[in-house]
Amino acid sequence: MxxxxxxxxxxxxxxxxxxxxxxxxxxxxxxxxxxxxxxxxxxxxxxxxxxxxxxxxxxxxxxxxxxxxxxxxxxxxxxxxxxxxxxxxxxxxxxxxxxxxxxxxxxxxxxxxxxxxxxxxxxxxxxxxxxxxxxxxxxxxxxxxxxxxxxxxxxxxxxxxxxxxxxxxxxxxxxxxxxxxxxxxxxxxxxxxxxxxxxxxxxxxxxxxxxxxxxxxxxxxxxxxxxxxxxxxxxxxxxxxxxxxxxxxxxxxxxxxxxxxxxxxxxxFSNCAGQWGVMDLFYALKKKHNLKPEDIEAVTCWLRPTSSWMVGTIKGEDVKDIFGAQFSARFGLGMAMVLGDNRPKAYQHNVPPYGRWKEIVEVAKKIDIIGDPEVEAAGLKKGIFGYSLCEIKLKNGTVIKGESGWPKGFPKNPMTKEERLxxxxxxxxxxxxxxxxxxxxxxxxxxxxxxxxxxxxxxxxx
Missing domain, CATH: 1.10.4100.10 (2-methylcitrate dehydratase PrpD)
Structure with missing residues (x-):
C-alpha cells in the first residue's frame, strides 16, 4: 500500500x-x-x-x-x-x-x-x-x-x-x-x-x-x-x-x-473517439463503393456498449450545437457522407442552423447505433481500439458490410509526418x-x- x-x-x-x-x-x-x-x-x-x-x-x-x-x-x-x-x-x-x-x-x-x-x-x-x-x-x-x-x-x-x-x-x-x-x-x-x-x-x-x-x-x-x-x-x-x-x-x-x-x-477527426473506429470504417466503405447520400437506405453500426452510450445516445435530429454534434455518431457519419469532412471547420459551419445540417440530419436519421457485448469481446481479442461492424443497405438492394481495423492516428496505423504537420x-x-x-x-x-x-x-x- x-x-x-x-x-x-x-x-x-x-x-x-x-x-x-x-x-x-x-x-x-x-x-x-x-x-x-x-x-x-x-x-x-x-x-x-x-x-x-x-x-x-x-x-x-x-x-x-x-x-x-x-x-x-x-x-x-x-x-x-x-x-x-x-x-x-x-x-x-x-x-x-x-x-x-x-x-x-x-x-x-x-x-x-x-x-x-x-x-x-x-x-x-x-x-x-x-x-x-x-x-x-x-x-x-x-x-x-x-x-x-x-x-x-x-x-x-x-x-x-x-x-x-x-x-x-x-x-x-x-x-x-x-x-x-x-x-x-x-x-x-x-x-x-x-x-x-x-x-x-x-x-x-x-x-x-x-x-x-x-x-x-x-x-x-x-x-x-x-x-x-x-x-x-x-x-x-x-x-x-x-x-x-x-x-x-x-x-x-x-x-x-x-x-x-x-x-x-x-x-x-474532431469528435468523441468513441466513434473513431466506425467512422474510419465508414469512410473506407464510402470510398471503396463510391457511395453518395442519395444511395443510402439504412445503416447499422455495432459498437462496444461503452462507445454506444457515449456516441449513440444523441440522435442526429436532436443535435442543436457543436457539442451535441461531436457526441453523435449518427450526425458524425452523416457529415462523413454529405461533407466528407469531420474536422473542426466542418463541425463549426454545419451544425444547426448553419451550412448543410439539414442534409446531414436526413442521412443521420437512417443510421442506427447498437451497443453489442460480442463486438466488444471481439475487439478485445483482436486488440483493436474502437472495433466496430457496419452494414449499409443501398436503395438498389445491395448490402455492404465491413469491420474496422486500427483507426488512423494510432501508433499501429500512424499518421505520416506530412499528415501530422x-x-x-x-x-x-x-x-x-x-x-x-x-x-x-x-x-x-x-x-x-x-x-x-x-x-x-x-x-x-x-
Missing part, C-alpha cells in the same frame, strides 16, 4: 538520461500536435467566454495565454491553455490509460516552465513524467471509472498537471506525494455531456485538470498536506471512482520499463503567420537545446 508514495518518488527521480530516445522523440511529436490544438481551439466560442471570465479575474503576470498573449498567474494560464487544447475535441487519445490528457499536461508545463524560466529539457522531462504518471492512474481506474460515468479529462488528467508542476517546481518526494493527494480533492467531471446536446463546460474540464494540478503542487510547495495512500487507499481515488473494477497494480507496475507515451494517438498547420495558421508556425515546429524538435523555454512560448502568441 505504498503506490502513491512510490509513484511520487518516480516522478521526482525521472531524469533525461533514464528516458529512452524513442519516448523523447514521440513526446516531441505529441507536443507539436497539442500546441496546434491549443492555437486552433483558442478561437472556439465557449473558450472566448472562458477568456472573458479569466480576464475579469485578473492575476499576477507569471505566464502567457496562447494566441492572445495575456499574462496572468500560472493557475489561470494553465486553465485557459488547457481549455484551448480541448477546444475542438481534436486532441489526443490513448488506449489502456487516460484518454485526453495531453492538453492538461502541456498547459501545466507551459505555465509553470515560463514562470520558473525552465529549460527545454526540464520542460519535456516534466511533460513525460506527468503524462506517464497520469496514464498509470487512468489504467488503474479502468474499467470502473468509465462504467460509473466519470470523465477521464476532469478526473484523471488533473494528476498530469500536478506531476508536471511538481517536477518543474523541483518538489521533493514528500511534497510531490502531497500534490498528488491534494489533487484527489479536486478531480471531478462526468460524461453527462454525452447524453444530451450541449455541454460547453467539457472544454473546460481540460482547463480545470491543468489548473487544479498546478494549484495542488503550489499548495504542497507551501506545506499543505493530503491524505496518505490517496490513490490506493480504502477511500482513495481509485476505489472511490472505479470500485472493485480497477487494476490497482498499474499504478507502479514496471515503472521506468513500461511506457505509456508510445501508445498515444493523434486524432484525425498538415494537421498542425491547419490549426496554427488560423491565428499565426506561417513563419511563426514553422519556428514552433523547429523549436520543439530541438527543445533539449533551449536553455530557456520562453522563446517557444513567445512564438505561441499572435
Amino acid at each position: 505504498n503506490e502513491t508514495k512510490d509513484l511520487a518518488s518516480w516522478i521526482v527521480g525521472l531524469r533525461w538520461g533514464n528516458i529512452p530516445e524513442a519516448i523523447i522523440d514521440y513526446a516531441k511529436i505529441l507536443v507539436v500536435d497539442t500546441l496546434g490544438c491549443m492555437l486552433g481551439g483558442s478561437i472556439q466560442e465557449s473558450n472566448k467566454a472562458a477568456l472573458r471570465y479569466t480576464r475579469a479575474m485578473g492575476g499576477t503576470p507569471q505566464a502567457s495565454i496562447v494566441n492572445y498573449g495575456d499574462r496572468t498567474n500560472v493557475y489561470n494560464a494553465a486553465f485557459m491553455n488547457g481549455s484551448f487544447g480541448h477546444g475542438w475535441d481534436f486532441d489526443d487519445h490513448l488506449m489502456g490509460g487516460s484518454p485526453h490528457s495531453m492538453s492538461a499536461t502541456t498547459a501545466a508545463a507551459l505555465a509553470v516552465a515560463e514562470w520558473q524560466i525552465s529549460s527545454g529539457r526540464e520542460f519535456l522531462e516534466a511533460w513525460i513524467a506527468g503524462f506517464e504518471a497520469n496514464n498509470r492512474i487512468g489504467a488503474a481506474s479502468e474499467p470502473g471509472l468509465m462504467n460509473r460515468g466519470f470523465h477521464h479529462v476532469g478526473t484523471i488528467a488533473s494528476f498530469a498537471g500536478a506531476a508536471v508542476a511538481s517536477k518543474l517546481l523541483h518538489l521533493d518526494d514528500w511534497k510531490t506525494e502531497n500534490a498528488i493527494a491534494i489533487t484527489v480533492s479536486q478531480a471531478a467531471g462526468t460524461f453527462q455531456h454525452s447524453q444530451r446536446t450541449g455541454g460547453a463546460i467539457k472544454r473546460n474540464h481540460m482547463g480545470f485538470a491543468a489548473s487544479n494540478g498546478v494549484r495542488s503542487a503550489l499548495l504542497a510547495s507551501e506545506g499543505i498536506t493530503g491524505a496518505r495512500e490517496a490513490l490506493e487507499g480504502k477511500f482513495g481515488f481509485v476505489k472511490c471512482h472505479a470500485g472493485e473494477e480497477n487494476k490497482m497494480e498499474a499504478l507502479t507496475r514496471d515503472l521506468g520499463k513500461e511506457w505509456y507515451t508510445p501508445r498515444a494517438a493523434m486524432k484525425v 498538415e494537421k498542425f498547420y491547419s490549426q496554427a495558421l488560423i491565428v499565426l503567420p506561417r513563419e511563426k508556425a514553422e519556428k514552433i515546429v523547429g523549436c520543439v524538435e530541438k527543445i533539449e537545446e533551449m536553455d530557456d523555454i520562453r522563446p517557444l512560448i513567445g512564438l505561441l502568441v499572435a
Whole structure:
C-alpha cells in the first residue's frame, strides 16, 4: 500500500538520461500536435467566454495565454491553455490509460516552465513524467471509472498537471506525494455531456485538470498536506471512482520499463473517439463503393456498449450545437457522407442552423447505433481500439458490410509526418503567420537545446 508514495518518488527521480530516445522523440511529436490544438481551439466560442471570465479575474503576470498573449498567474494560464487544447475535441487519445490528457499536461508545463524560466529539457522531462504518471492512474481506474460515468479529462488528467508542476517546481518526494493527494480533492467531471446536446463546460474540464494540478503542487510547495495512500487507499481515488473494477497494480507496475507515451494517438477527426473506429470504417466503405447520400437506405453500426452510450445516445435530429454534434455518431457519419469532412471547420459551419445540417440530419436519421457485448469481446481479442461492424443497405438492394481495423492516428496505423504537420498547420495558421508556425515546429524538435523555454512560448502568441 505504498503506490502513491512510490509513484511520487518516480516522478521526482525521472531524469533525461533514464528516458529512452524513442519516448523523447514521440513526446516531441505529441507536443507539436497539442500546441496546434491549443492555437486552433483558442478561437472556439465557449473558450472566448472562458477568456472573458479569466480576464475579469485578473492575476499576477507569471505566464502567457496562447494566441492572445495575456499574462496572468500560472493557475489561470494553465486553465485557459488547457481549455484551448480541448477546444475542438481534436486532441489526443490513448488506449489502456487516460484518454485526453495531453492538453492538461502541456498547459501545466507551459505555465509553470515560463514562470520558473525552465529549460527545454526540464520542460519535456516534466511533460513525460506527468503524462506517464497520469496514464498509470487512468489504467488503474479502468474499467470502473468509465462504467460509473466519470470523465477521464476532469478526473484523471488533473494528476498530469500536478506531476508536471511538481517536477518543474523541483518538489521533493514528500511534497510531490502531497500534490498528488491534494489533487484527489479536486478531480471531478462526468460524461453527462454525452447524453444530451450541449455541454460547453467539457472544454473546460481540460482547463480545470491543468489548473487544479498546478494549484495542488503550489499548495504542497507551501506545506499543505493530503491524505496518505490517496490513490490506493480504502477511500482513495481509485476505489472511490472505479470500485472493485480497477487494476490497482498499474499504478507502479514496471515503472521506468513500461511506457505509456508510445501508445498515444493523434486524432484525425474532431469528435468523441468513441466513434473513431466506425467512422474510419465508414469512410473506407464510402470510398471503396463510391457511395453518395442519395444511395443510402439504412445503416447499422455495432459498437462496444461503452462507445454506444457515449456516441449513440444523441440522435442526429436532436443535435442543436457543436457539442451535441461531436457526441453523435449518427450526425458524425452523416457529415462523413454529405461533407466528407469531420474536422473542426466542418463541425463549426454545419451544425444547426448553419451550412448543410439539414442534409446531414436526413442521412443521420437512417443510421442506427447498437451497443453489442460480442463486438466488444471481439475487439478485445483482436486488440483493436474502437472495433466496430457496419452494414449499409443501398436503395438498389445491395448490402455492404465491413469491420474496422486500427483507426488512423494510432501508433499501429500512424499518421505520416506530412499528415501530422498538415494537421498542425491547419490549426496554427488560423491565428499565426506561417513563419511563426514553422519556428514552433523547429523549436520543439530541438527543445533539449533551449536553455530557456520562453522563446517557444513567445512564438505561441499572435
